[in-house]
Amino acid sequence: KNQVEQSPQSLIILEGKNCTLQCNYTVSPFSNLRWYKQDTGRGPVSLTIMTFSENTKSNGRYTATLDADTKQSSLHITASQLSDSASYICVVIRSNFGNEKLTFGTGTRLTIIP
């Protein structure tokens, strides 16, 4: 069964601290993996897109890693800011003859406190 599991479900950290969010998946065949940020009451916004051959990709204070062998990804946030408070969703894409299917994780709810 194609599944994406994220941990932790929720996380509270102090402003300025770092944190790491985890994503494990069983989706096959794997095409690429994306991390989205979803602010409360808004649609998801893409942070990174990682293909099979990429191990690490950074977008400002966000760094995503991918281990395609163990089917794990992580999102590391450095020097957190209050605006980082949001849900972070891991999405794994499988592609079959050009037809893309997205499997969404349930997200990690991150709260940054001053």
Added chain:
Amino acid sequence: NAGVTQTPKFRILKIGQSMTLQCTQDMNHNYMYWYRQDPGMGLKLIYYSVGAGITDKGEVPNGYNVSRSTTEDFPLRLELAAPSQTSVYFCASSWVDEQYFGPGTRLTVT
């Protein structure tokens, strides 16, 4: 460039009523999608379209219909609203890899 817009933002329906959720994108994307997001669950694909005149079912299409007469618009129709359709609905569009999401419509069926 407004991106993906959705209307209405909020709606309360009675059981058995019908409504159409509107979605418009101004990025000239061929691909458009409708998702629903239930509390504590990942987004589920309802319907998608690869271009004007072409639509296909996603994971959870029952109780919904779509049409795609233009590149810009992809409305989602609920014919006989049921409490199980209480959810937040997101429309998205894409060109190649990245999907761009609208702000969502929060629908409550009572």
